[in-house]
Amino acid sequence: MAFGRIERGSGSRPISDINMTPLIDVMLVLLVIFMITAPLLTTSLKLDLPKAAGGQPSEAGSVLAVAVDASGQLFVGDEPVAREQLLQRGRAAAQRDPATEVQLRADSSVPYGRVAELIGVLQDAGLARIGFVTETPQAAAAPAGPAK
DSSP: OOOOOOOOOOOOOOOOSSOHHHHHHHHHHHHHHHHHHHHHHHOOOOOOEEEEEEEEOOSSSSEEEEEEEETOEEETTTEEOOOOHHHHHHHHHHHHTTEEEEEEEETSSSSSHHHHHHHHHHHHTTTTTEEEBBBBOOOOOOOOOOOO
């Protein structure tokens, strides 16, 4: 029997490369989470806004977001306020910046008289730039063909 020498390698060496797969997986999960939650953070009021075409968002410097829900409750941002509080906040906003734009969101079931009253309160506060926030209507159905 011949006895030979068994060669031993230097052993296993540590891997010096960074495994990017777990990092990419975590980043993609975070991206999906932010994509889903970002639209939910914009507003928590559930309003059925009227639909209108042609309106383009403006690039106003300072904005006061005012909303009226279906029950007639007033909101500044997402905080419910009374008429007197709205008047005070409007005056404070007008003193800070006279060019403050009011973005008015009113539920489509709110009577016109209530919206007109709200506009009067905002104008009494010294705010003249009032924009109405609406939803854009869904794309119209494609035409069936040329007219005969």
